[in-house]
Amino acid sequence: MSQVISPHEDTIVALATPQGVGAIAVIRLSGPQSIQLVNNVFYGKDLEKQAGHTIHFGSLREGEKVIDEVLVSLFLAPRSFTKENVVEISTHGSSYIVNQVIKLMIRQGARPAKPGEFTQRAFLNGQFDLAQAEAVADLIHSDSEASHQAAMSQMRGGFSGEITDLRAQLIHFASMIELELDFTEEDVEFASREDLRNLVEKLLKVVERLIDSFDLGNVIKNGVPTVIAGKPNAGKSTLLNALLNEEKAIVSEIAGTTRDFIEDEINIGGVIFRFIDTAGLRDTTDTIEAMGVSRTREKMKSASLILYLFDLGDTDMIEINRDINLLENLGVPFLKVANKIDKGNKQLINELNRLHPDTIFISAGKKKHLDLLKDKILELVNLDKFKTGNTVVTNIRHYDSLNRTRESLLDVLTGLDQEVSNDFLAMDIRRSLHYLGEITGEITTDDLLANIFSKFCIGK
Known part of the structure; x- marks a missing residue:
């Protein structure tokens, strides 16, 4: 049997599939004793004599008690997910059986x-x-x-590869600068300052591109916050219901029905949009409704996209232009959506086509032209860079480390401009290397690792 290479001396066990009743459940063990512990209670082939990447049928028993008939998958170190000996036990999906098997493994050690x-x-x-x-x-x-594509790219080393390449290039110059510190009396230069400047400027461009990609990465990972805004009774709740294909929001002829936020997610073209139905935009004497309107304006400022919805049968061009001017001042991308096209007067429609040719005409109640609206929504989210295979930063920890790297690299340039001594220059380069190393784990602390892995599910 292969020798375990892990420094861990204990063996861990957990359910690897979701909690609850299902056809099967998979219980995973990892550690130097994992095969032996299962073999102690497995009735079938001798697992300690079997090759890795093999599956074996048998039963788990404790004394005379048969707990379940199972399939046992063996992964011998180092050819496993953890690089330790790993055993996966596939049982029937009863929560009772799962608990019995896990307790049995714990009793085994x-x-x-x-x-x-x-x-x-x-x-x-x-x-x-x-x-x-x-x-x-x-x-x-x-x-x-x-989000799946972004995670797969990162898991397969796309992002790590760029970071590792940056560090490798910078390490060469760092070593040359450090070497010069040992020959201060000879006044020699192993690292060309001009070459160092060119390298740092090149690295800055890569780092800044990665930093800039975080806005897109955050959208991919967490969804696009999209506010549906407009005056009361424009059909905002009806539109949300139509997009969700369910009665999520209360629809009423009474203006001001929605007094807080109703939020749900919709997948459009492989991107998650978090749609927020808000209180209507209007002046009101109702204290509660006024609070909702105020919070709506705050939501609009923090949104990535606004759907400005207005009722063709209950709005004039003056109102529309006033609202459009308000939205343009917010600086948030927005779509002009004219609702209730079946009730709109032709003069207003013609005027909109002339003054605002990008207006989208729909009927939320009758679900007309919603596919066109979805297409326009998707167009406004620029995924071109992502789709061409460029690395996209989706993790706030990585984003923070990249910003710190950028600051350190800028300090290197400042040091070169001011002709600082080698020890100060080396210090700034080392800081840049430190922050890049934090991303890939070449620089870690116990607290950092505990924080990261505590967010994983048990069993993974």
């Missing part, structure tokens, strides 16, 4: 795994770097094509 501990061991054993490990969690929680 395993201990319950902590959240994310399997992935943490994989990282510590060199299976992948920290950015790739974080992508595992993102992949599990991906709920759209875009």
Whole structure:
């Protein structure tokens, strides 16, 4: 049997599939004793004599008691997810059976795994770097094509590759600067200052591109916050219901029915949009409704997209132009959506086509032209960079480290301009390397690892 390479001496166990009743459940063990512990209670082939990447049928028993008939999958170190000996037990999906099997493994000597501990061991054993490990969690929680693609790209090393390349180039110059410190009396120069400047400027461009990609990455990972705004009775709640294909919001002829936010997610073209139906935009003497209107304006400022909805049968051009002017001053991308096209007067429609040819005409109540609206919504979210395969930053921790890297690289340029001594120059370069290393896990602390892996589910 292969020798375990992990420094961990204990064996962990956890349910790897979701809680609840299902056809099957998978219980995972990882650690030096995982095969032996299962073999102690497995009735079938001798697992300690079997090859890795094999599956074996048998039963789990404790004394004379048969707990379940199972399939046992063996993954011998280092050819496993954690690079340790790993066993996966596929049982019937009864929660009673799952609990019995896990308790049995604990009695045999395993201990319950902590959240994310399997992935943490994989990282510590060199299976992948920290950015790739974080992508595992993102992949599990991906709920759209875009978020899945971003997580897969990061997990397969796309982002890590760029960071590793940046560090490698900077390490060469750092070593040359450090070497010069050992020869201060000879006044020699191993690292050309002009070459260093060119490198730092090149690295800054890459770092700034990655920083700029975070806005898109955040949208891909968390969804596009999209506010439906307009005066009362424009049909905002009806539109939300039509897009969701369910009666999520209360629809009433009484103006001001929606006094707070109603929010739900919709997948459009592989991108998650978080639609927010808000209180109407109007002046009101109703204290509660006025609070809703005030909060609506705040939501609009923080949105990534606004659907400005107005009723063709109850709005004039003066109102529309006034609202459009308000939205343009907010600086948030918005779409002009004319609702109740079946009730609109032709003169207003013609005027809109002339003054605002980008207006989208729909009927939320009769679900007319909603596909056109979805197409226009998707157009406003620029995914071109992402679709061409460029690296996109989706993690706030990475974004913070990149900003700190940028500041350190700018300090290197300032030092070159001011002709500072080598020790100060080396200090700024080392700081840049430190922050880049934080992303991939070459620089870590116990607190950082605990914080990252505590957010994983147990069993992963």
